[in-house]
Amino acid sequence: MRGLGAVQLLEGSLNYVNFAWYVTECLVPTLQPGDVLVLDNLSVHKLPGVVDWLAERGVQVAVLPPYSPNFSPVEQAWSKFKTKLRATQARTRQALEQVLEQALQLDYQPGRVGLVQPLGRYHTQEAQ
Numbered sequence: 001m002r003g004l005g006a007v008q009l010l011e012g013s014l015n016y017v018n019f020a021w022y023v024t025e026c027l028v029p030t031l032q033p034g035d036v037l038v039l040d041n042l043s044v045h046k047l048p049g050v051v052d053w054l055a056e057r058g059v060q061v062a063v064l065p066p067y068s069p070n071f072s073p074v075e076q077a078w079s080k081f082k083t084k085l086r087a088t089q090a091r092t093r094q095a096l097e098q099v100l101e102q103a104l105q106l107d108y109q110p111g112r113v114g115l116v117q118p119l120g121r122y123h124t125q126e127a128q
Contacts, residue, residue: 006030009093009100019044023054033058040064 006026010018031037037059039045051061081103090096 007100007104009097014042014044016044016047019047020050023047023050028054028057028059031057031059034060036060036062038062038064041066 006022006029008022008026010022012018014022027037031054035058037054039061041064045063054061081100084103085096085099088095088099090099
């Protein structure tokens, strides 16, 4: 695990169009062949064709079982980010961008700053 990367701030909710843009333009350039992308069960993560498209680039996709935040280190990172966000009470986009930039400077590596290093294997479902 290399910490947080390819973080984007999007207007509105995440939908198939935004997710496809994020994967192709933001995420894939940061991935290397052999990487494993762990996704939860958010409906947009089930975008048809995305698993095959990533596989063509050497990226394996693993899907977490329904509601399994303890298996996902990103949930722990988001928890730290949301705590910082609440503390600053950012109410404008500019303030949100500043908080996000500050939060990304935190050390999100597992085992540091309160993040738990996952033990053993993730119990995941094969991506379809």
